[in-house]
Amino acid sequence: MSVDKLTISASDLGRRRTTGKIKQIAEPYLYLSPSIILICLVIFTPLVIGISYAFQSMHLFNPGDVEWIGFEHFEKIYSDRKFFIALKNTFWWTFGSVLLQFSLGLGLALLLKQGFHGRKVFQALIFLPWAVPTFLSALIWAWLFNPVIGPLPHWFVSLGMLDEPYNILADPDFALFGPIIANVWFGISFFAITLLASLQSIPDEMYEAAAIDGASKWQIFSKITLPFLAPMIVITVMLRTVWIANFADLIYVMTGGGAANSTQILSTYIFTTAFKKLDFGYASAVSVVLLVLLLLFATLLLKMRQKFVRVN
Amino acid sequence: MSVISKPNLALTIGKYLALACYLAFALFPLYWLFKISVTPEKLIYTDGIALWPSEYTFDNFKSVILLTDFLVYFKNSIIVSFGTAAITTIIAAAAGYAFSRFNFRGKKVIIGIMLITQMFPLLIIIAPIYKIIAGLGLLNTLTSLIVVYTAFNVPFATFLMQSFFDGIPKDLEEAAMIDGCSRFQAVRKVVFPLTLPGLAATLGFVFTAAWSELLFAIMLINSNDTMTFPVGLLTFVSKFSVDWGQMMAAGVFALIPSCLFFIFIQRYLVQGLTSGAVKG
Amino acid sequence: MARIELKNISKSYGNIEVMRDINLDFADGEFIVLVGPSGCGKSTLLRMIAGLETISGGDLFIEEVRVNDVEPRDRDVAMVFQSYALYPHMDVARNMGFSLEIRGEKAEIIKGRTAKSAKTLGLGALLERLPKALSGGQRQRVAMGRAIARDPKVFLFDEPLSNLDASLRAEMRLEIAKLHKRLAASMIYVTHDQVEALTLADRIVVLNEGEIQQVGKPLELYEQPRNLFVANFIGSPQMNIMKAEFTDNRLVLENGERLEVDVSLALNEVAHFGIRPEHISIVGVNEGHAIGEADVVERLGSDSNIYVNVENIGQILVRYHGDISLEVGDKFGLKFNLDRSHLFDLNGMAIR
Numbered sequence: 029m030s031v032d033k034l035t036i037s038a039s040d041l042g043r044r045r046t047t048g049k050i051k052q053i054a055e056p057y058l059y060l061s062p063s064i065i066l067i068c069l070v071i072f073t074p075l076v077i078g079i080s081y082a083f084q085s086m087h088l089f090n091p092g093d094v095e096w097i098g099f100e101h102f103e104k105i106y107s108d109r110k111f112f113i114a115l116k117n118t119f120w121w122t123f124g125s126v127l128l129q130f131s132l133g134l135g136l137a138l139l140l141k142q143g144f145h146g147r148k149v150f151q152a153l154i155f156l157p158w159a160v161p162t163f164l165s166a167l168i169w170a171w172l173f174n175p176v177i178g179p180l181p182h183w184f185v186s187l188g189m190l191d192e193p194y195n196i197l198a199d200p201d202f203a204l205f206g207p208i209i210a211n212v213w214f215g216i217s218f219f220a221i222t223l224l225a226s227l228q229s230i231p232d233e234m235y236e237a238a239a240i241d242g243a244s245k246w247q248i249f250s251k252i253t254l255p256f257l258a259p260m261i262v263i264t265v266m267l268r269t270v271w272i273a274n275f276a277d278l279i280y281v282m283t284g285g286g287a288a289n290s291t292q293i294l295s296t297y298i299f300t301t302a303f304k305k306l307d308f309g310y311a312s313a314v315s316v317v318l319l320v321l322l323l324l325f326a327t328l329l330l331k332m333r334q335k336f337v338r339v340n
Numbered sequence: 341m342s343v344i345s346k347p348n349l350a351l352t353i354g355k356y357l358a359l360a361c362y363l364a365f366a367l368f369p370l371y372w373l374f375k376i377s378v379t380p381e382k383l384i385y386t387d388g389i390a391l392w393p394s395e396y397t398f399d400n401f402k403s404v405i406l407l408t409d410f411l412v413y414f415k416n417s418i419i420v421s422f423g424t425a426a427i428t429t430i431i432a433a434a435a436g437y438a439f440s441r442f443n444f445r446g447k448k449v450i451i452g453i454m455l456i457t458q459m460f461p462l463l464i465i466i467a468p469i470y471k472i473i474a475g476l477g478l479l480n481t482l483t484s485l486i487v488v489y490t491a492f493n494v495p496f497a498t499f500l501m502q503s504f505f506d507g508i509p510k511d512l513e514e515a516a517m518i519d520g521c522s523r524f525q526a527v528r529k530v531v532f533p534l535t536l537p538g539l540a541a542t543l544g545f546v547f548t549a550a551w552s553e554l555l556f557a558i559m560l561i562n563s564n565d566t567m568t569f570p571v572g573l574l575t576f577v578s579k580f581s582v583d584w585g586q587m588m589a590a591g592v593f594a595l596i597p598s599c600l601f602f603i604f605i606q607r608y609l610v611q612g613l614t615s616g617a618v619k620g
Numbered sequence: 621m622a623r624i625e626l627k628n629i630s631k632s633y634g635n636i637e638v639m640r641d642i643n644l645d646f647a648d649g650e651f652i653v654l655v656g657p658s659g660c661g662k663s664t665l666l667r668m669i670a671g672l673e674t675i676s677g678g679d680l681f682i683e684e685v686r687v688n689d690v691e692p693r694d695r696d697v698a699m700v701f702q703s704y705a706l707y708p709h710m711d712v713a714r715n716m717g718f719s720l721e722i723r724g725e726k727a728e729i730i731k732g733r734t735a736k737s738a739k740t741l742g743l744g745a746l747l748e749r750l751p752k753a754l755s756g757g758q759r760q761r762v763a764m765g766r767a768i769a770r771d772p773k774v775f776l777f778d779e780p781l782s783n784l785d786a787s788l789r790a791e792m793r794l795e796i797a798k799l800h801k802r803l804a805a806s807m808i809y810v811t812h813d814q815v816e817a818l819t820l821a822d823r824i825v826v827l828n829e830g831e832i833q834q835v836g837k838p839l840e841l842y843e844q845p846r847n848l849f850v851a852n853f854i855g856s857p858q859m860n861i862m863k864a865e866f867t868d869n870r871l872v873l874e875n876g877e878r879l880e881v882d883v884s885l886a887l888n889e890v891a892h893f894g895i896r897p898e899h900i901s902i903v904g905v906n907e908g909h910a911i912g913e914a915d916v917v918e919r920l921g922s923d924s925n926i927y928v929n930v931e932n933i934g935q936i937l938v939r940y941h942g943d944i945s946l947e948v949g950d951k952f953g954l955k956f957n958l959d960r961s962h963l964f965d966l967n968g969m970a971i972r
Contacts, residue, residue: 067457156370162554171372171584179372518697
């Protein structure tokens with residue numbers, strides 16, 4: 029061993045080790061920093077500001093006139109009849125959309141999992157609605173429900189579901205079905221894609237083993253497929269539920285919350301309050317309530333997942 | 341599925357029937373859009389519920405291109421969507437790589453933060469964002485849209501990229517590093533070529549999302565020169581007495597890029613989500 | 621070609637120390653095999669030498685230079701991975717020449733070197749194929765060729781044969797042995813297969829739970845295991861271990877048999893008596909150290925493994941060279957070759 033080499037490495041030893049370690053620890057943060065900085069600046073800063081509006085009196089009419097009013101908005105929500113109508117509608121809108129999107133999406137994923145002629149082309153076409161811009165979907169469906177230019181009301185009559193062809197979007201009893209159907213049309217793909225991906229990740233040996241063990245098709249589905257999918261299902265359902273509850277575009281374009289508030293959900297209510305009445309303070313307060321409800325829901329679902337889902 | 345079962349005729353018919361129903365449900369509305377766009381204006385109401393108009397014309401497409409600002413909107417949307425998709429994919433690839441390859445303090449917190457961005461009502465931040473963008477003097481610029489869209493698309497794109505990286509064995513990078521590559525070289529020469537489908541899927545996904553965004557675009561843009569397609573299309577409703585034929589023709593045009601993109605990428609999207617799950 | 625020295629190497633994840641006090645000195649050109657059960661830390665140790673895993677404590681020297689903080693790419697080592705880690709998007713030639721390409725060698729030099737190492741491994745006809753078009757054995761050869769082509773200071777092998785079937789494994793084992801002879805390069809080889817360890821190694825390092833159990837030449841480990849772990853781990857079939865006690869100046873087994881062993885040893889510490897299956901012979905009922913009844917007879921052709929139930933001791937495995945006319949249930953005596961027996965104390969350390 030040459031003496032020079034030894035002295036150099038000994039004197040360098042301390043410094044080199046620390047720089048090496050710092051570099052190694054910092055590396056992942058370096059890669060994450062652009063996204064974190066962007067998210068903090070563009071999403072979280074405005075979010076905090078937005079939440080603070082909930083505690084201020086804020087009308088865009090008179091921008092100078094901003095004052096802190098504490099929980100006044102929240103007290104007002106408590107006695108706001110429209111809020112509770114919107115809350116109820118939000119529930120039905122979200123529940124109906126998620127349930128139908130999920131069950132139809134699962135059916136589609138199971139069909140796609142099996143091979144058939146032209147599967148590739150079929151898969152490309154069947155997922156198309158997802159690529160359609162939301163406002164455009166809303167417009168198309170509004171047209172389809174219109175008895176003058178759309179075929180749906182006439183079909184409903186021939187099926188005996190309606191007495192005469194009229195626009196159900198204008199009927200307070202049925203109006204919410206319109207946006208829900210449009211939403212299902214638009215959202216099946218999302219469930220089908222994620223569920224198809226998880227289905228494909230179940231090893232074939234599992235099915236083979238079950239078949240050899242004498243399981244029927246239904247048993248294979250309920251004892252193997254479903255438990256395997258369960259963790260993915262819970263996450264997907266959670267994300268979609270939250271997303272749909274916040275999703276105002278379809279309803280806003282199709283009915284504007286109309287037919288006597290029968291399609292007014294919380295997010296459209298927030299939108300109208302903010303951009304029609306320009307009452308940003310109250311709109312923010314309603315948003316905060318919605319946010320809290322959604323966080324509660326998500327926590328509850330994740331807790332349930334920990335408890336019931338053991339396969340992972 | 342490799343479980344062999346006897347072909348059951350009723351079951352097979354049922355299967356194809358179900359497939360046909362799905363296909364009809366998915367495509368009929370798009371067909372209707374196309375039908376209206378080729379219906380001459382005078383027949384829009386009289387042939388309103390006919391499955392195919394008694395006469396058809398491509399005049400609506402012509403007049404959309406020649407008589408409206410359609411091309412401007414189209415160009416703006418292309419710039420915004422491509423810009424957003426490119427920047428988002430780069431940022432998300434870096435973040436997804438960090439999630440896939442490193443264990444570090446605060447990883448769970450950061451994942452949690454990214455999940456939360458997918459959860460709250462967007463409306464709550466639209467007003468503050470408007471104020472900030474206005475304060476920066478960036479209203480009516482495409483840049484502001486690109487920045488905002490990028491921020492909102494980064495979280496999901498990151499998870500997507502992570503699952504693609506998870507599908508590439510770590511051994512490959514290590515082998516490359518032993519073969520003399522720096523980490524950066526290893527990523528560029530080995531990981532990058534293998535993750536091209538993933539990058540394409542993410543690119544296409546974000547492109548589609550940016551292409552159809554309406555809410556921020558309405559808020560942040562109101563000059564005709566910088567309007568994106570969705571906003572421009574909505575002005576068809578308000579500006580003129582609604583010309584449905586033209587509007588639907590414009591809608592057909594609007595569909596083309598995102599649908600093409602989507603048909604091309606959906607295979608990789610499924611594949612990406614799968615490979616991540618397999619390695620899990 | 622290099623001397624490698626590990627001084628007090630340790631590894632911890634967070635507060636958990638998984639490896640400690642690793643002191644090793646590998647001579648230039650030596651073939652070292654790291655062997656141990658899964659989770660013993662052998663792969664971690666190899667990856668620390670490669671630079672893929674950080675070293676938590678101690679110093680690692682390659683050719684007298686401390687390389688703890690040197691990037692893998694600057695260590696001039698080559699590694700063959702268990703998964704082979706072939707670059708799926710590059711053909712065989714490019715896979716093998718990749719390190720030279722990175723180093724910026726001229727195209728013709730790369731071509732020459734890859735061709736040469738391809739020829740060595742019989743890969744000449746496959747140079748333009750992609751890895752996915754190769755069989756498992758061919759992939760394994762390419763992975764080796766990649767290492768050879770770059771002519772590194774040290775070759776590292778991480779269980780390179782464990783994904784091959786038995787006959788291919790034997791063939792490649794021979795190939796690696798020849799390779800070492802021809803290149804005379806330093807090689808460090810990780811495996812859990814003791815046959816690979818015994819046949820390939822100049823010296824074997826036995827690891828368990830992050831600690832070195834014994835370092836030695838293959839036969840040394842077989843003949844003089846330093847402790848119970850090595851005694852059990854090296855040798856197939858496994859050594860028979862029975863409890864033993866020291867009474868009345870004699871070593872006594874649990875069936876009451878007194879054994880004639882060297883009294884100069886510290887017999888009062890003996891707790892276990894070990895004897896390999898091949899060092900037991902079958903004799904008449906009252907002629908041996910124990911009486912047993914055949915439970916299972918495995919006939920391998922060249923050898924027979926006889927599992928014998930012995931009262932108060934349990935099952936003892938006897939290896940008989942050739943075939944033997946025994947039936948299950950037959951009774952006979954067992955005679956231990958005491959010169960080849962092993963004694964261990966309460967802590968499992970060998971007494972010798």
